[in-house]
Amino acid sequence: MRLASTHLRAPVAGFREALRRGLAPDGGLYQPIDLPRFGDADLQAWRGLPFDAIARDLARRLLEGEFAPEVLDRVVNGALDFPVPVRRLDEGLWLLELFHGPTLAFKDFGARFLARLFGEVLHDDGDHATVLVATSGDTGSAVARGFAGIAGTRVVVLYPAGKVSPFQEAQMATIGGNVTAVRVNGVFDDCQRLVKAAILDPDLAPLRLSSANSINIGRLLPQAFYYVSGYLGAAPRPGEPVVFSVPSGNLGNLTAGVLAARMGLPVARFVAATNANDVLPEYLDSGAFRPRPSIPTVSNAMDVGDPSNFARLAALYDASSARMGEAIAGLRVSEAETRAAIRDAYRRCGAVLDPHAAVAYSAALRFQLATGTRAPIIVLATAHPAKFAEVIHDELGIEPELPASERGWRSRPLLAVDLPQATAEAFKGLLTGLSSRPS
DSSP: OEEEETTSOSOOEEHHHHHHHSBOTTSOBEEESOOOOOOHHHHHHHTTOOHHHHHHHHHHHHTBTTBOHHHHHHHHHHHOOSOOOEEEEETTEEEEEOOOSTTSBTHHHHHHHHHHHHHHHHHHHTOOEEEEEEOSSSHHHHHHHHHTTOTTEEEEEEEETTSSOHHHHHHHHSOOTTEEEEEESSOHHHHHHHHHHHHTOGGGGGGOEEEOSTTSHHHHTTHHHHHHHHHHHHOSSTTOOEEEEEEOSSSHHHHHHHHHHHHTOOEEEEEEEESSOOHHHHHHHHSOOOOOOOOOOSSGGGOOSSOTTHHHHHHHTTTOHHHHHHHEEEEEOOHHHHHHHHHHHHHHHOOOOOHHHHHHHHHHHHHHHHHOOOSOEEEEEOBOGGGGHHHHHHHHSOOOOOOGGGTTGGGSOOOOEEESSOOHHHHHHHHHHHHTSOO
């Protein structure tokens, strides 16, 4: 696989180099120059196969020549060992449940795949790395759990103080070992800015910094796998196009879907469903990309005012909002509409949706009504509703139950380190201090 920077000022890189760097030297994001293609015959062959079998085939096609087939099989088998069910909600409306991994969120797909791939590369190179990740909710816990115990790695997770749920904080800040959770006095965009600045800081080069955010292509690619699986679960026959309604914040999930479509998945349209942080719908409406401070909402993992993966989307559509708009519809969903969607999905379909899935559900219904499409619409459910028990209880009067493995989360001591000032210098000092401690 050959990858170019979205800034087009860095040399073309191989996959292993892009994986290790995370961010290209010119500050851009790595983007595949070419992708393998599949067609209707492949979709027919995959129909009825378990998700991990489809993922193994896709991983081999994407990374042929980078890793031996048996290595990729080992990575997929270890990382993607949980179900990915598709359930019918209503006529023409489906729910792709992506929250059955260890941390109960879709981030488990990319984080666990990346962690195991990273471990293979570090083992081959006899090297070490410090992996940074900024999170607005679920990414941090998925990366922390995914990398916990992976030899040769130290993981530093940055999250905004007071802006993730207590359960989300417990999932990422109670692990210890080679995982350090950093509670930042700021918002998600500050955390993301600190990660990018650190990776590009030459003084920190000895730490072998990389990123596990979706700016890292190694985390983004495996997310394309579940789009294929979701398609096969909802489409009556190979070749029939579908619509995906995607909860959209940092835009990694949406970008992975677009990559799946570029590989051959029949997609009529993507619906980019956002909350009040609506920079993408605004861009599609006006042609102007205006990053701005994020606004806190109940769908907090989507509270992103300057989405990193916009650069990849822009590159895929030649920086044309008109071209992007032909493939992607951007719809904003208010807080009131999100809460109403939680109630409506439960009343109409018996489905308990977390706030992020509720945003996508609301947008899907609006898209269906506005366009009259008869294509199946697949709503991506990205987090277990029990992670947002307070909101669910407010709207439905019930408390969704956590899996047994997570029920003791309140008793785990928090091990977070505080960063009172969200400055590059303060974070640099923290990283330098951490590097002197054993992991």
